[in-house]
Amino acid sequence: xxxxxxxxxxxxxxxxxxxxxxxEEVEDDVDIRDELDLDSMDILRWVQGIHKALGVEIPEEDxxxxxxxxxxxDYVAGRI
Amino acid sequence: MRIExxxxxxxxxxxxxxxxxxxxxxxxxxxxxxxxxxPNGGGLNIAYEAVGRHVQSGHGGQTAMxxxxxxxxxxxxxxxxxDGLTNQLANVLANLGVEAGDRVYxxxxxxxxxxxxxxxxxxxxAIFCPLFSAFxxxxxxQRMQLGEAKVLLTTExxxxxxxxxxxxxIPSLEHVIIVPDPKxxxxxxxxxxxxxxxxxxxxxxxxxxxxxxxxxxLHFTSGTTGTPKGALHVHEAVLTxxxxxxxxxxxxxxxxxxxxxxxxxxxxxxYGIIAPLTNRATMVVDEAEFDSQRWYRILEEExxxxxxxxxxxxxxxxxxxxxxxxxRNLSALRFMASVGEPLNPQAVVWGYEVFGRPFHDxxxxxxxxxxxxxxxxxxxxxxxxxxxxxxxxxxxxVREGNDGHIHRVDDPKKDGELxxxxxxPSLFRxxxxxxxxxxxxxxxGWYLSGDLARRxxxxxxxxxxxxxxxxxxxxxxxxxxxxxxxxxxxPAVAEVGVIGKPDPVAGTIIKAFVSLQPGHQWxxxxxxxxxxxxxxxxxxxxxxxxxxxxxxxxxxxGKIMRRLLKARELGLPEGDTSTLEGxxx
Numbered sequence: 001x002x003x004x005x006x007x008x009x010x011x012x013x014x015x016x017x018x019x020x021x022x023x024e025e026v027e028d029d030v031d032i033r034d035e036l037d038l039d040s041m042d043i044l045r046w047v048q049g050i051h052k053a054l055g056v057e058i059p060e061e062d063x064x065x066x067x068x069x070x071x072x073x074d075y076v077a078g079r080i
Numbered sequence: 081m082r083i084e085x086x087x088x089x090x091x092x093x094x095x096x097x098x099x100x101x102x103x104x105x106x107x108x109x110x111x112x113x114x115x116x117x118x119p120n121g122g123g124l125n126i127a128y129e130a131v132g133r134h135v136q137s138g139h140g141g142q143t144a145m146x147x148x149x150x151x152x153x154x155x156x157x158x159x160x161x162x163d164g165l166t167n168q169l170a171n172v173l174a175n176l177g178v179e180a181g182d183r184v185y186x187x188x189x190x191x192x193x194x195x196x197x198x199x200x201x202x203x204x205x206a207i208f209c210p211l212f213s214a215f216x217x218x219x220x221x222q223r224m225q226l227g228e229a230k231v232l233l234t235t236e237x238x239x240x241x242x243x244x245x246x247x248x249x250i251p252s253l254e255h256v257i258i259v260p261d262p263k264x265x266x267x268x269x270x271x272x273x274x275x276x277x278x279x280x281x282x283x284x285x286x287x288x289x290x291x292x293x294x295x296x297x298l299h300f301t302s303g304t305t306g307t308p309k310g311a312l313h314v315h316e317a318v319l320t321x322x323x324x325x326x327x328x329x330x331x332x333x334x335x336x337x338x339x340x341x342x343x344x345x346x347x348x349x350x351y352g353i354i355a356p357l358t359n360r361a362t363m364v365v366d367e368a369e370f371d372s373q374r375w376y377r378i379l380e381e382e383x384x385x386x387x388x389x390x391x392x393x394x395x396x397x398x399x400x401x402x403x404x405x406x407x408r409n410l411s412a413l414r415f416m417a418s419v420g421e422p423l424n425p426q427a428v429v430w431g432y433e434v435f436g437r438p439f440h441d442x443x444x445x446x447x448x449x450x451x452x453x454x455x456x457x458x459x460x461x462x463x464x465x466x467x468x469x470x471x472x473x474x475x476x477x478v479r480e481g482n483d484g485h486i487h488r489v490d491d492p493k494k495d496g497e498l499x500x501x502x503x504x505p506s507l508f509r510x511x512x513x514x515x516x517x518x519x520x521x522x523x524x525g526w527y528l529s530g531d532l533a534r535r536x537x538x539x540x541x542x543x544x545x546x547x548x549x550x551x552x553x554x555x556x557x558x559x560x561x562x563x564x565x566x567x568x569x570x571p572a573v574a575e576v577g578v579i580g581k582p583d584p585v586a587g588t589i590i591k592a593f594v595s596l597q598p599g600h601q602w603x604x605x606x607x608x609x610x611x612x613x614x615x616x617x618x619x620x621x622x623x624x625x626x627x628x629x630x631x632x633x634x635x636x637x638g639k640i641m642r643r644l645l646k647a648r649e650l651g652l653p654e655g656d657t658s659t660l661e662g663x664x665x
Contacts, residue, residue, distance in 0.1 A: 020612030033369055034150075034237075039214060039620060040370040040396065041554065041586055060400035064371040 013049035028070030094457035106471035125290040127202035130357035167285035169200025180205035209298040212344030216619030236261040292316035301446040302559030310512030320450035320506030325355030328454040338364040372400040383412035390420035420555025425463035449506025474501035495534040499526035551580035592623040602628040
């Protein structure tokens with residue numbers, strides 16, 4: 001799977017959780033919790049969505065590694 | 081089941097070594113004598129008991145706060161430094177013309193400036209009102225309007241995102257102090273830069289005489305109907321903050337203590353600022369959001385001894401498994417407590433298995449100002465129970481009798497409303513500008529909590545449910561009316577009913593049912609639009625699920641029956657629907 005395909009899937013999952021986030025405003029390096037106002041429940045739901053869409057298991061202890069969209073893409077790309 | 085109290089250990093006995101003895105010997109006068117009071121008989125001021133008196137008694141060099149920043153920063157602030165900083169802030173307020181009783185609000189994450197603001201405002205005898213930084217613009221505007229905010233402390237980022245657009249709706253707001261973003265050299269127009277203001281303020285400040293009944297803290301909480309209520313507490317509340325920290329949380333001087341709650345909620349103020357400081361503990365403040373790796377690292381590296389957290393966080397830790405904590409050296413941990421909503425028995429047992437100690441659940445409310453019912457280090461824990469009333473607190477289960485009066489229920493099998501004799505120092509003294517709602521909380525010599533509970537044969541209390549429609553999500557009270565009002569603002573929406581839906585992690589999530597205005601069709605797109613609309617305006621109080629309903633069940637008087645919506649959602653019996661109109665009516 002190509003990086004922009006992963007990006008698109010992650011964004012689609014994110015928009016299910018937080019529909020107010022428009023794709024164009026999310027840059028790969030911004031802190032998603034801070035800049036997009038996501039709390040830990042949002043992150044949990046996002047990760048569950050990613051698991052459903054791509055089959056990638058993301059253990060709770062790794063949530064901290066997904067601080068930005070770029071980090072999350074890297075993480076998922078390494079496990080597909 | 082029960083988890084037996086620990087046998088006598090090398091740690092020495094806890095502050096509350098014997099529950100019955102402590103209750104019998106307790107008096108508020110004796111607690112007052114453990115505090116100092118302002119010099120020269122100047123009364124009782126929370127901030128002096130929290131900071132100044134420790135400097136006076138030679139402990140100024142002790143670390144008061146260990147601040148952990150999101151990006152890995154670590155700062156220590158001593159009691160003497162905190163005294164100087166809070167004096168400066170009190171002088172800043174004085175220079176701005178803020179007077180005793182004026183409301184100083186904060187809207188910030190867990191940054192040191194927030195703590196300085198809280199204590200500085202208390203020194204100046206202003207009323208400190210913290211707002212949760214994850215609120216959207218609507219809850220922020222409403223709470224500032226209701227409490228007639230005069231000053232707001234916030235950050236550059238939060239100001240631009242949440243406050244700027246609503247500022248003109250708060251005519252009472254005269255000054256906004258901004259903690260600047262180091263990347264942006266200029267503060268927004270019409271605001272005061274924190275650094276400039278503090279640089280020009282003296283670190284000497286004499287606290288004026290403070291009558292113990294002087295208003296100190298304003299905490300907003302949600303009700304079933306109407307606007308949020310601002311519960312007002314006075315400086316005398318410090319007696320409860322201090323003694324419950326000592327007895328329920330077993331805080332000792334110099335303990336390393338971590339309360340994970342945000343000061344935007346009452347726990348984060350009473351137990352994230354005042355209780356630890358009045359007990360001369362060293363408090364850990366973590367700016368970051370929940371992250372299991374990070375949390376275990378903090379517990380280990382900071383050698384946290386007393387840890388006060390919440391059920392949602394504990395359930396998230398459970399999800400991340402037992403290996404993480406077992407790979408850490410958590411031997412410093414002596415006492416663990418939980419509050420926010422009833423802690424499920426599995427979580428208590430999990431704590432015992434993983435940490436070798438149970439979580440001690442306790443119960444209290446914004447209105448009570450401090451812990452009222454608690455499990456103690458020296459008492460067996462019955463998982464699922466909130467424990468027994470604190471020394472100095474008289475609790476009972478009550479019901480309304482046929483005579484229209486409130487009566488105690490002493491049958492351990494019967495539940496009823498949890499009530500307290502209204503005679504402790506941190507009892508709220510009013511809802512801001514709402515005497516009627518305040519008066520309605522008291523009947524026949526009892527404060528009625530609105531929580532249903534029962535008391536077993538041994539005197540342990542067990543939470544049963546709420547007597548109203550208020551939703552407790554991730555430990556925070558959310559008023560359905562407030563959420564409904566905002567969702568109603570969307571042009572496609574005709575009616576809204578909001579309920580709490582059980583969730584394995586958050587305990588409860590907010591779910592909204594909507595019916596639509598003519599000309600609108602329900603679709604996945606509209607669902608997402610409404611979810612986003614809620615999140616933008618409400619922030620953390622927004623519904624996480626929105627479903628379509630042809631029409632909503634209403635009483636004959638037109639009130640939406642949230643109870644029935646909830647019963648349908650959960651597949652429960654719908655109960656008496658004789659007052660119902662709508663599809664059956």
